[in-house]
Amino acid sequence: MKPVHYTRSILICALAALGATSALADAGRVKVSSGPVHIERGGQRIAAPVDTLVQAEDTIVTGANGSVGVTFTDNTRVSAGPNSVLAINRYAFDQATHAGTFDATIKRGTLGVISGKMAKASPEAVTLRTASMVMGVRGTEFVVYAGE
Amino acid sequence: MILRFIFIAVALVLGACAQPPAGPVSHDRVVLLPGSDGTTGAVIVRQGGSQARIDQAYASARAAPDGGLEVTQADPAQVRAEFAGALSAMPPAPLSFIVYFVFGQDELTDESRKELAPVLQDITRRVAPEVTVIGHADQAGPERVNDTLATRRAERVKELLVQRGVRAERIVAVGRGSREPAVRAAEGVAEARNRRVEISVR
Numbered sequence: 001m002k003p004v005h006y007t008r009s010i011l012i013c014a015l016a017a018l019g020a021t022s023a024l025a026d027a028g029r030v031k032v033s034s035g036p037v038h039i040e041r042g043g044q045r046i047a048a049p050v051d052t053l054v055q056a057e058d059t060i061v062t063g064a065n066g067s068v069g070v071t072f073t074d075n076t077r078v079s080a081g082p083n084s085v086l087a088i089n090r091y092a093f094d095q096a097t098h099a100g101t102f103d104a105t106i107k108r109g110t111l112g113v114i115s116g117k118m119a120k121a122s123p124e125a126v127t128l129r130t131a132s133m134v135m136g137v138r139g140t141e142f143v144v145y146a147g148e
Numbered sequence: 149m150i151l152r153f154i155f156i157a158v159a160l161v162l163g164a165c166a167q168p169p170a171g172p173v174s175h176d177r178v179v180l181l182p183g184s185d186g187t188t189g190a191v192i193v194r195q196g197g198s199q200a201r202i203d204q205a206y207a208s209a210r211a212a213p214d215g216g217l218e219v220t221q222a223d224p225a226q227v228r229a230e231f232a233g234a235l236s237a238m239p240p241a242p243l244s245f246i247v248y249f250v251f252g253q254d255e256l257t258d259e260s261r262k263e264l265a266p267v268l269q270d271i272t273r274r275v276a277p278e279v280t281v282i283g284h285a286d287q288a289g290p291e292r293v294n295d296t297l298a299t300r301r302a303e304r305v306k307e308l309l310v311q312r313g314v315r316a317e318r319i320v321a322v323g324r325g326s327r328e329p330a331v332r333a334a335e336g337v338a339e340a341r342n343r344r345v346e347i348s349v350r
Binding site: 029030031032033034050051067068069070071073075077079080081082084095096109110111112114115116128130131132133134135136137138139140141142143144145146147 | 176178182192227237239322348350
């Protein structure tokens with residue numbers, strides 16, 4: 001009987017560890033995905049259909065006629081049009097206090113943003129960047145175009 | 149011969165000077181949209197040493213070639229057309245619902261029991277739905293008891309949603325004790341409007 005218990009406890013620990021990691025890393029989820037859309041994560045290229053989880057440090061890429069919409073855990077909504085590259089530099093959000101950080105760079109293409117709970121809680125929480133501009137978000141809806 | 153060489157050298161130097169400064173030419177720009185909730189927010193834009201605040205609907209800030217920022221008023225129809233691809237992929241707005249509880253218990257009030265129907269309707273019409281359930285207690289009783297009660301209320305709502313077909317892994321339930329009263333009440337005073345669970349669907 002002993003080996004069985006041993007195996008089971010290892011399994012439980014592994015599951016617990018897995019659960020903890022994913023809970024920390026999950027930043028948002030793909031809600032809309034059309035045409036070629038993928039995520040670059042740690043050198044890997046991952047397809048990004050609807051329901052794909054988005055993590056901090058992911059880069060979201062759309063192709064020639066692709067578009068994608070992501071809702072983050074703080075209700076921030078972000079959508080990208082064709083030929084766009086959006087890098088999530090940092091993301092953290094505390095559901096209890098609404099404190100957090102959202103820092104992303106639109107490297108190319110078109111982006112729509114509707115800010116969520118963390119921008120409401122703190123005016124310094126959300127930062128959007130292009131190669132040349134830095135935008136601080138004060139609770140709002142806006143679009144960004146980033147040239148090559 | 150020497151004169152000709154000097155002429156070419158001067159021409160080359162002048163030619164080089166006439167080139168635009170090194171680095172990519174940027175047309176990065178941001179346009180503020182009127183908020184769908186009727187209020188327009190603001191964006192603070194910085195480029196190098198310049199800073200601009202745009203806070204009017206369709207106000208636009210553009211990275212100017214000289215390194216500054218140009219603030220102009222954009223044409224709404226043109227913005228909608230230019231950003232049509234991105235805007236059409238915007239996920240639907242998250243929604244928030246509040247249900248109320250019987251004093252000291254994790255039982256919904258009779259009225260709130262009926263209010264779960266629109267919550268379920270909203271969850272099922274979404275693709276890839278996610279639900280955050282946050283439980284609260286009023287300020288009657290000790291904090292320790294309220295923490296447990298708030299968590300039990302959140303778990304109860306999760307249970308009811310799962311019973312009605314929502315997948316458990318789609319729901320995160322947490323308790324906030326009596327730290328965030330919806331209505332200001334004196335410490336230790338029972339207040340029905342604070343005995344609640346907020347259900348956020350996105």
